[in-house]
Amino acid sequence: MMASFLCFFCFASLFTLVLITSSAPAAVTAEEFKVGGDDGWRQPGSANETEMYARWAATVRFHVGDSLRFEYNNDTVVVVDKWGYYHCNSSHGISVFNDGNTVINLERPGPVYFVSADPDHCKKGQRLMVEVISLRSPPDSSPAPSPFSGAGSFLVAPQLVFCYVLLIAVSFNM
Ligand SMILES: *[C@@H]1O[C@H](CO)[C@@H](O)[C@H](O)[C@H]1NC(C)=O
Ligand SMILES: *[C@@H]1O[C@H](CO)[C@@H](O)[C@H](O)[C@H]1NC(C)=O
Numbered sequence: 001m002m003a004s005f006l007c008f009f010c011f012a013s014l015f016t017l018v019l020i021t022s023s024a025p026a027a028v029t030a031e032e033f034k035v036g037g038d039d040g041w042r043q044p045g046s047a048n049e050t051e052m053y054a055r056w057a058a059t060v061r062f063h064v065g066d067s068l069r070f071e072y073n074n075d076t077v078v079v080v081d082k083w084g085y086y087h088c089n090s091s092h093g094i095s096v097f098n099d100g101n102t103v104i105n106l107e108r109p110g111p112v113y114f115v116s117a118d119p120d121h122c123k124k125g126q127r128l129m130v131e132v133i134s135l136r137s138p139p140d141s142s143p144a145p146s147p148f149s150g151a152g153s154f155l156v157a158p159q160l161v162f163c164y165v166l167l168i169a170v171s172f173n174m
């Protein structure tokens with residue numbers, strides 16, 4: 001009785017060890033991006049700034065789970081559809097924010113469109129389109145850990161042998 005309990009315990013801890021070594025890092029963290037970087041969310045001032053949000057968006061890869069922080073004064077953020085983005089028309093806006101500090105969570109893959117509710121601001125370039133992608137590509141340098149490779153096997157293999165020896169011992173006693 002005692003021996004079979006020991007045997008069960010042995011396999012249970014082996015299982016736990018496999019779980020721990022296989023589920024190791026792969027830690028993927030969501031990121032928050034401040035829209036426009038240091039410029040924040042504002043009306044572009046001059047002709048050379050009309051593309052400022054397109055330029056900013058081109059420097060970032062947006063993934064599902066990430067979020068955007070809009071910081072602004074006396075302005076608005078409106079989530080619109082593609083038509084609203086291209087026509088600078090927020091009358092069919094999906095959501096409207098004017099609190100000056102708006103965090104939008106990117107929950108789905110695909111394009112998301114934002115404009116200022118002021119059509120004049122929008123036409124000067126205060127609009128943003130981000131393309132959200134679903135999966136983070138794994139970092140090149142660290143392939144996904146497997147329970148039977150690398151350091152993990154040094155722990156798993158001896159314990160596996162030990163468990164089998166114990167199992168055999170137990171079955172001879174019964
Ligand atoms: C845009 O033009 C202004 C002058 O109108 C200039 O001061 C500024 O450096 C320019 N910005 C860029 C990114 O070229
Ligand atoms: C706030 O924005 C509105 C519309 O863009 C403008 O008419 C008004 O002058 C602004 N107020 C301040 C204090 O900047």
Ligand SMILES: *[C@@H]1O[C@H](CO)[C@@H](O)[C@H](O)[C@H]1NC(C)=O
Nearest residue numbers: 087088089090091092118119
């Ligand atoms: C926005 O589009 C609607 C039609 O969907 C139109 O009635 C309205 O005048 C437009 N607003 C602006 C500012 O162009």
